[in-house]
Amino acid sequence: MIQIAMIEDDTEMAELIGEFLAKHNIQVTNYDTPSLGLSALKVKSFDLLILDLSLPDMDGLEVCRLVRQSSDIPIIISSARSDMSDKNACFYMGADDYMPKPYESQELLLRIHSILRRYKKEPIEVTKKEIFECSVERQEVRKNGELIYLTNAEFEIMAYFIKRSGFALSREEIITNVDSINYESSVKSIDVMIGRLRLKIEEDPKKPHHIISLRGIGYKLINE
């Protein structure tokens, strides 16, 4: 039995939809205020959320944002408005589908199944997320999606680290593989560069968790 949460202030409408979906083996629980819905989502687990945009005491978009903060649950937004800015905002907030009112229950049913088909297939948290990503063509390194400003040599060192995440790298290896570093440089300058990198990428540069030192060996990047 599929469990769906619904946040819709028009209880009559909610009931109609609920009855229809019940016929198709989907149980809908409606919450007629955003706060009720939000607290229910925290406690119970649902397969999907149907969210009405035009709510009384809180903006539907805000509700969507709040839900997305803590959950990856599929969200279908329905709204009486159908202009692009609304759609834009909804998808931006992480909605999975947008249905302008009025819509046919049958279409809602189809879209629910379509989304769940995709969603259920994805085992949650299978792929560990990488912390650092690097794009050479954009000349940028991102930490959890956030752009980090690096100088050229720093960028290339970081790019090399990312490429060889998890492996121990000697200072010599770093010097020979990073173009921006003069190959005649002393190995000590690597230490300095690493220090500068840490200032930019570590939460606490004094206690590095990403670029760690391997005494007598070199360094390695932890990227997970």
Next chain:
Amino acid sequence: MIQIAMIEDDTEMAELIGEFLAKHNIQVTNYDTPSLGLSALKVKSFDLLILDLSLPDMDGLEVCRLVRQSSDIPIIISSARSDMSDKNACFYMGADDYMPKPYESQELLLRIHSILRRYKKEPIEVTKKEIFECSVERQEVRKNGELIYLTNAEFEIMAYFIKRSGFALSREEIITNVDSINYESSVKSIDVMIGRLRLKIEEDPKKPHHIISLRGIGYKLINE
């Protein structure tokens, strides 16, 4: 770069959509007959398929069924018809979304990202609005819709920047790709042109936020 296959017999329409999506880092390859599209899907790998229902020599639904037999690729179906029986059939065949024609390109973009986010665990990629838009036919560049007067060389540089938004561009690359710049010009003249461009497009040309310098590399345009 997201790779999308499209099966659409209206090549003009296909081109329009392709151009729009290209601006958002999505490459579209259109096949104007189902058989072409089907064989392409067997050989190349795409992230998503956009399928038009009203095709000449084969029913779009049949195409959808054939694709689904061998692939789990996300499918967005677009159709001039919008009756429930069509939608029913499409979702039944395993389509991921259904867009009745005519639709706005922007909405297509949103739905593509929404589906890919689920399918590929794509980090919620914010499709921010572009700041700079360029029309070669009109020979104009607009910043947030507002026309900016540029000289010829400035315009072409800007056009190239916009086309390659977000990517690091070397001075050499700029010179060879911008016709208005004599290819024998010294790379230093790029700096001067960039300086003048900044005077016209930056709020504070001394602290550029749109055309940023990449020391030792070149420049890049931030267009979001």
Next chain:
DNA sequence: ACCAATGGTAACAAGTTGGTAAAATCTGAT
């Protein structure tokens, strides 16, 4: 506890790069 080896980093120095004013050159319209 001591010591030697290693890593961290502040401070400095040298070299490089980008910004830009001003002059020179080019180009196209009249």
Next chain:
DNA sequence: ATCAGATTTTACCAACTTGTTACCATTGGT
């Protein structure tokens, strides 16, 4: 041919990046 505006070159400066050194802190072995 002339002129105005656009483009390119030149030259200089300011800012930034990188590399070295020196000194301190930490580690690990004895």
